[in-house]
Amino acid sequence: EAADGCTNRSTCSQTVxxxxxxxxxxxxxxxxxxxxxxxxxxxxxxxxxxxxxTNVTLRVVSTVTNASGACGKTFSATRTWEALxxxxxxxxxxxxxxxxxxxxxxxVCAATRTVEFGSxxxxxxxxxxxxxxxxxxxxxVVSTVTNTAGLCGNTYTVTRTWEATDGC
Numbered sequence: 636e637a638a639d640g641c642t643n644r645s646t647c648s649q650t651v652x653x654x655x656x657x658x659x660x661x662x663x664x665x666x667x668x669x670x671x672x673x674x675x676x677x678x679x680x681x682x683x684x685x686x687x688x689t690n691v692t693l694r695v696v697s698t699v700t701n702a703s704g705a706c707g708k709t710f711s712a713t714r715t716w717e718a719l720x721x722x723x724x725x726x727x728x729x730x731x732x733x734x735x736x737x738x739x740x741x742x743v744c745a746a747t748r749t750v751e752f753g754s755x756x757x758x759x760x761x762x763x764x765x766x767x768x769x770x771x772x773x774x775x776v777v778s779t780v781t782n783t784a785g786l787c788g789n790t791y792t793v794t795r796t797w798e799a800t801d802g803c
Contacts, residue, residue: 654722659684659691661718663728671708671736671767680728682718689720696727706803707768709736736803740765740772744797752790763799771802 638644664678677698682691696717702710713731745759763772777796786792 655686655689655720655724656722657685658724658726659689659718659720661693661716661726661728663716663730666731666733668733668735670738671734675732675734677712677714677730677732680716680718680730684718684720686720686722689722692719693717694719707736707765707771707801709734709767709803736767736801738765738767740768740799740801742774742797742799752788758795761797761799765799765801767803768801773800774798775800 637646660683661680662682663680667675667678669675680693682693684691694717696715698712698714700710700712705711711731711733713729715727715729717725717727719725741764742761743763744761750756761774763774765772775798777798779793779795781791781793783791
C-alpha cells in the first residue's frame, strides 16, 4: 500500500503460482541377457520427482515379445515403464531382456564294447538332447578311424566321433 500526505492511498498485489511441469526421473535397469531355460524377470525401474511431496505412480505401458529371427526357444522381450506424478507429468524408460542359447546340446555316446571277430556289428547311435531347441538338432559323423596297430591277427578297433548341433 502506498499513501501520500493527503491520505490518498493505492494498493496492488501480486500472485505467484508455483507449478510443477518437470516430469519425474525414471531410470530403467540396463538391458540384460539370460540363458534359455532359466527363470528371469524384468527389473523394477527407479522413479524420483524433484517436486517434494509429489507422489509418483509407476506402471507398465507395454511388454513386447519378439521371436522374429530367433532360434529355438530364444526371444527378446521389451518392457516400457511410465512414471506419472500428481501433476500429470510423465516419463518413460525401457528395458530389454534377451533370452539366448549359448549352451551346446548334450551328446551321450554308447559305452565302448567288444565283439567277436567275424560277427556283424554296427555303431550305436548317441543320444542328443537340448533344453532350448524346438527342432533343428543335427547329428553328424565327424570321423571314423580304424586302428590295427599293436593288435594281433585280423583284429582292429574302430572309433567313431559324432557332433551335435542345435538350431542356435
